[in-house]
Amino acid sequence: MDFKIIHIDETDSTNHWLRSSEGTVLGESLSEDSPRTVPSELCVVAEYQTAGRGCGTNSWESERGKNLTFSILIHPTEIPASRQYLISEVVSVALCETLEPYLRPLESKEPLRIKWPNDIYYGDKKLCGILIENRLQGSTIVNSIIGIGINVNQEVFLSDAPNPVSLRQILGHEINRETLLNDYLQRLETGLASAFTNEETSTAYRSLLYRKNGFYEYEDAKGRFQAKVLNVLNDGRLVLLDTEGTARIYAFKEVSYIINKRYMARFKRILLKLSGESLMGKQGYGIDPERLSDYAKQIKEVSEMGVQIGIVIGGGNIFRGLSGSQKGFDRVKGDQMGMCATVINSLALSSALGAVGVKNKVLTAIRMEPIGEFYTKWKAIEAMEAGYVCIFSAGTGSPYFTTDTGSSLRGIEIEADVMLKGTRVDGVYTADPEKDPTATKFDEITYKEVLARGLKVMDLTAICMCQDNNLPIYVFNMDIVGNLKKVMDGEPIGTLVHN
């Protein structure tokens, strides 16, 4: 099947162009009421669409001459009408296969996924939109018009609906649109040829589904709920599994994905380190209820953005093993007391979070049910993905460590995007700003330099672990209410430590 490619400058929508009278190309009329006369495979590419169509009334923003907006006409006679959804599967899998090699050289990249029924997402951002219109006659598909918009070279999007991203933005350089199009058409052709006889495309489609892991928010006629994507049936209906364990089946348009601010937030999963000492507030010892509730409010704010949050809290406001040993305590027993202190703080924070309506779980590094569940990486990730804030208590569970090390360990284990170290200063300085008025603040600094300058960002073990495992640390002042959210919004209020 050789596609005849037609380039046009401007049209309302390329799908419409193919269906309209202008689409009477090669003697073939495609309008609803006149039958097809000559079979031909066409691809019409427009430099600009005045009414680019997403799904029905949704339109997307596409700058003239920057992207690929095109529609393809095919006659998939070998696919029965009952399996018309196969076209959707082939079209989107071929698109992922075409785009993937462009992303391959990137060191850190977001996954390329298919958002049911057939948008292509890069991470949580929309890279391509697809609209397929099939014309059926009895049990056959007479023709299929496949409209595709790929954000290729657009540098700036004026609106953030529907959360767009372009290849140019991801890769940092322009892409040849012609090559991309030809490559796609070739893959589409191969995919279509074997779609009905070969299960591979269907399997690939399902494995590439967006939000397959973890619970996210959706909305149907009855309201919002959390669920995970379970499957897409052969007829194209989506199966979601809600948090009650009920499978919900939806036809196109019956459910919408809630893609809230979470995706605008800078990080998807964070490890927040809070020091026990700052929990004291203005008191000389113990827990200041006001500080505790301020922390809880800040955490709630970020949790509502959909950010997955793990927290490690210190115990210095109650007991530190090292200071204990200086007063004659056995070091190991002293450290165990320190770890118990972190459990006390964790329970206090858990209770404060509960009071403001934030679902949370305390996990402990030492077995002590029923105070908290024994920590495992998988338990933690599952809980965070289900929307629970996880508080990791008792540090690493071993003496001679600190909660700084505990947080680098947990941060690495739970695959956090960043460790946010909430302190009472607003970042990393050349010297202690509380003692040296000439000290200046770094906006960013490498681990190497932190080590070379002997800066006290965290203890050495923790810094080295983050360095070795590439976990960036963001140091900021958590004692100012609203700062945690500012960090998530990308405001440069602290210091980033990285490789």
Ligand code: UDP
């Ligand atoms: N601790 C420990 N192992 C750990 C974490 C903490 O032994 O993995 C003990 C250690 O005695 C430490 C105390 O718990 O002094 C409290 O933790 P930390 O000093 O880190 O609290 P912060 O300074 O953050 O308040």
